[in-house]
Amino acid sequence: MLIKIENLQKIYQMGKVKVTALNGMNLEIKKNSYTAIMGPSGSGKSTLLHILGCLDTPTQGKYFLDEEEVGGLRRNKLAEIRNKKIGFVFQTFNLLPNMNVLENVELPLLYAGMSKKLRRKRAKKVLDDVGLIKRLKHKPSELSGGERQRTAIARALVNNPAIILADEPTGNLDSVSGNSIMRIFEYLYKQGNTIIVVTHDQHIAQMTDKVIKLSDGKIVN
Amino acid sequence: MNIYHSIKLGLIDMLNNKGRTMITMLGIILGAMSIIAVLALVQGGRKRSLQFLEERGGVLKLSIHPKWSFDLETRSEIAQKQLTLKDMKLIKQYFPDLKYFSPGITKRPTLKYKENTFSGRVNGIYPEYQNAENFFVGQGRFISKFDNQEASKVIVLGTKAKEVLFGNESALGKNVSIENTNFTVIGIMEHKEMFWGGWKHNALEWMNRQAFIPLNTMVKKLYGDEPLNSLEFQVASTDLVKPTQEKLSVFLKTLRDGKEIFEVRANSERLEEIEKQTGKTQIIFLLIGGISLIVGGIVITNVMLASVKERMREIGVRMAVGAKRKDILIQFLVQTLLVSFIGGAIGILFGLSLLTILGKFLQSPTAANFQMILIAIILAFGVGLFAGIFPAINASRSDPIKILRYE
Numbered sequence: 001m002l003i004k005i006e007n008l009q010k011i012y013q014m015g016k017v018k019v020t021a022l023n024g025m026n027l028e029i030k031k032n033s034y035t036a037i038m039g040p041s042g043s044g045k046s047t048l049l050h051i052l053g054c055l056d057t058p059t060q061g062k063y064f065l066d067e068e069e070v071g072g073l074r075r076n077k078l079a080e081i082r083n084k085k086i087g088f089v090f091q092t093f094n095l096l097p098n099m100n101v102l103e104n105v106e107l108p109l110l111y112a113g114m115s116k117k118l119r120r121k122r123a124k125k126v127l128d129d130v131g132l133i134k135r136l137k138h139k140p141s142e143l144s145g146g147e148r149q150r151t152a153i154a155r156a157l158v159n160n161p162a163i164i165l166a167d168e169p170t171g172n173l174d175s176v177s178g179n180s181i182m183r184i185f186e187y188l189y190k191q192g193n194t195i196i197v198v199t200h201d202q203h204i205a206q207m208t209d210k211v212i213k214l215s216d217g218k219i220v221n
Numbered sequence: 222m223n224i225y226h227s228i229k230l231g232l233i234d235m236l237n238n239k240g241r242t243m244i245t246m247l248g249i250i251l252g253a254m255s256i257i258a259v260l261a262l263v264q265g266g267r268k269r270s271l272q273f274l275e276e277r278g279g280v281l282k283l284s285i286h287p288k289w290s291f292d293l294e295t296r297s298e299i300a301q302k303q304l305t306l307k308d309m310k311l312i313k314q315y316f317p318d319l320k321y322f323s324p325g326i327t328k329r330p331t332l333k334y335k336e337n338t339f340s341g342r343v344n345g346i347y348p349e350y351q352n353a354e355n356f357f358v359g360q361g362r363f364i365s366k367f368d369n370q371e372a373s374k375v376i377v378l379g380t381k382a383k384e385v386l387f388g389n390e391s392a393l394g395k396n397v398s399i400e401n402t403n404f405t406v407i408g409i410m411e412h413k414e415m416f417w418g419g420w421k422h423n424a425l426e427w428m429n430r431q432a433f434i435p436l437n438t439m440v441k442k443l444y445g446d447e448p449l450n451s452l453e454f455q456v457a458s459t460d461l462v463k464p465t466q467e468k469l470s471v472f473l474k475t476l477r478d479g480k481e482i483f484e485v486r487a488n489s490e491r492l493e494e495i496e497k498q499t500g501k502t503q504i505i506f507l508l509i510g511g512i513s514l515i516v517g518g519i520v521i522t523n524v525m526l527a528s529v530k531e532r533m534r535e536i537g538v539r540m541a542v543g544a545k546r547k548d549i550l551i552q553f554l555v556q557t558l559l560v561s562f563i564g565g566a567i568g569i570l571f572g573l574s575l576l577t578i579l580g581k582f583l584q585s586p587t588a589a590n591f592q593m594i595l596i597a598i599i600l601a602f603g604v605g606l607f608a609g610i611f612p613a614i615n616a617s618r619s620d621p622i623k624i625l626r627y628e
Binding site: 076082 | 223226237535540542
């Protein structure tokens with residue numbers, strides 16, 4: 001199992017009120033699978049994705065990534081795991097506006113300590129894969145929404161992650177761009193990647209091989 | 222994450238926010254500028270003082286003078302026990318290492334040439350005067366040992382005395398009369414001048430207003446036996462100044478039955494005074510420059526804190542793709558250091574140009590050196606480090622999930 005979650009709990013303290021975002025969740029995800037997480041707002045989708053992405057830590061329970069327990073790791077160790085094993089794709093792309101496409105994609109490799117020459121090579125290869133090889137020197141503001149998301153996907157792929165996590169990747173795109181992004185995900189899945197997508201969109205969910213439905217912090221299907 | 226990348230990011234951020242960068246740098250620029258300008262001015266003043274000292278005989282010069290006393294009785298006693306040539310011979314005998322013994326008797330008679338008259342100091346001296354005083358003949362020759370032995374009626378004029386008596390006419394070989402005795406002009410002293418900041422007045426003009434005749438001539442041909450007004454000589458090296466000064470004081474006391482009639486002055490004492498004064502002024506001005514640097518530092522801290530807030534999203538993204546706390550810390554710290562370093566460099570350049578203008582305006586010498594530039598850069602850098610550390614820690618402590626959840 002690539003991902004194994006046991007009795008996962010996440011409780012937020014919002015002022016004086018405790019909010020239970022995840023309530024005792026168990027989940028297993030295989031290598032080279034394509035999973036959709038669905039559910040209404042407030043059902044805990046994003047929280048689950050953030051914990052899976054090591055951006056957040058659970059209040060209780062265990063999280064094994066690649067056989068390693070990562071639930072209670074320290075911040076620096078988590079940063080390392082994010083850097084090496086996880087590729088994030090956000091709804092709002094989250095590209096750095098002052099850097100061009102190539103530099104944005106190189107960023108994870110920079111933090112991994114890779115040499116400039118190697119960084120360039122790797123970044124150019126994934127940018128070629130997502131069809132942006134002619135846009136290397138463009139700033140994000142000079143790109144269309146679809147191109148921005150493709151840049152973000154390239155950034156997520158560049159460090160050869162164990163899982164790709166996408167949070168509503170087509171939420172800010174028109175349907176044509178959205179479709180092209182989903183085709184890229186499908187292609188990546190067929191190449192052997194493990195993908196987890198948070199989405200509201202039934203069409204997207206239909207493309208995946210497993211759908212997890214959440215409600216009130218629990219898996220309901 | 223390497224430093225080069227941080228520097229590049231810092232530069233990009235600075236270029237993207239030119240106005241903000243300028244305001245951030247202003248304090249550092251002003252601080253570094255004032256430090257350079259002020260240190261160079263103070264050092265210039267010191268250099269000028271040392272030069273003045275050199276013109277007045279250098280640091281190896283010692284001189285014996287009658288002590289000043291407010292008490293009338295002591296004063297008349299001092300007047301009766303003045304220094305004589307006999308004392309000089311004894312000192313010479315007991316202090317064989319001293320050189321250029323230059324005794325002097327000073328009178329203020331009127332010098333005449335045709336219709337022209339000049340009132341000034343006429344010094345009866347020995348040939349050693351030139352070396353003892355570091356004041357040399359410029360034209361013709363100086364008084365020789367032979368002139369002194371024979372009590373020749375020869376005179377050497379200062380440039381001002383020559384100008385008043387002879388105008389543009391040549392003076393060498395002509396006769397000047399003092400108290401109805403004719404003296405042949407054998408030489409003209411070199412011209413001495415030095416201007417303190419902005420003054421039109423030549424601080425060394427009094428030296429040009431002197432005339433010199435052999436001591437023997439003065440005693441035998443003009444005024445009879447007179448006590449010496451001064452006795453000057455030089456020691457061999459600077460480390461001998463203090464011990465010689467002390468030993469001489471004791472020796473002179475013994476010569477006058479244990480009474481303190483004379484004091485031995487050293488030019489090097491003035492040197493110490495100059496150094497002390499320079500040091501004090503420097504510290505005061507450094508403090509003032511330092512305060513403006515601190516104010517600059519506070520501005521930097523403020524701007525950086527705002528900048529961290531503004532760039533929260535960026536910090537979150539960087540952390541999401543693997544930046545560790547230390548990477549973020551270094552990124553922001555490097556940026557602050559960059560601002561203060563560039564600000565410091567601009568401040569130094571401005572300071573140096575301000576110096577040229579100030580130097581001309583105040584007619585004061587300035588002496589900027591590498592050491593001052595280094596001090597200014599180090600201070601600017603230190604302030605940058607101090608000002609940047611808090612915002613940088615602040616940035617590195619942020620929680621990526623809290624930032625990214627804001628979407």
